Amino acid sequence: MSKSTKDSPTTEGETEEEFSVEKVLDRRVVKGKVEYFLKWKGYSDDENTWEPEENLDCPDLISQFEEARKKKEASSRKSSHHEEKESKKRKSSSTPTLATKKKNTEEKKLEGFDRNLDPERIIGATDSSGELMFLMKWKGTDDADLVAARVANEKCPQIVIRFYEERLTWHSPSHDDEGGNKVDPE
Structure with missing residues (x-):
């Protein structure tokens, strides 16, 4: 629908x-x-x-x-990685133009902790190509970036702990489960 x-x-x-x-x-x-x-x-x-x-x-x-967006991001990462390899193989004698320099700086926009912002909280979590990622909200801005969980675990462990604690649920054992520790006399 x-x-x-x-x-x-x-x-x-x-x-x-x-x-x-x-x-x-x-x-x-x-x-x-x-x-x-x-x-x-x-x-x-x-x-x-x-x-x-x-x-x-x-x-x-x-x-x-979302699937189309992920495919587009993955292909743009692959193509930019391929372009870097090609440019390393063949050195150009011409100097880069102003438009080329501007394009390169736009492509290399800083994300995550590279922006030197303090993390405020984790909004959510997702799996990106088999890696756990957190959607991190930054202090003093409305922006949020995907950050690898392994990086967040090191840079802001208390925020990661708070994220998990907020989602913890406790389950009481059912009445039948209470007798599970009894030893069966044989």
Whole structure:
């Protein structure tokens, strides 16, 4: 189901209108909350809107978008790694232009702890290519970055512990389990 309810001013006799999502176009994190940029069925691109994840009821479209985004990120990492190898193999005698320098600095935007920001809290966790990653919220900014758990464990262990503690649940043993320690007389 690809539906979402958009709040619209309702007057007597009117009901809340339900809109259908045609496609998920983009993703961002604002104040620690994930939002998606949506194309609505039957509406022009001018009507596209950012909607909080919790307001959406289109898990298939979201997962389809996230998979495509992961593939795109993985291929861009591979291509940039391949380009680095190629540039090392063949040295160019020409000096890099201003546009090339600007492009390189944009590609190398700092993320995570490289930005020298203090971590505030961990918003969530995910698996990225078999590695546990934390979505880290930074103090003094609305930004959040994916950070490898192994790095976060070293740089901010108390924040990692707090993240796990917040999600701990205690289960009381059921009445039948209490007798499990009895020795069977043979």
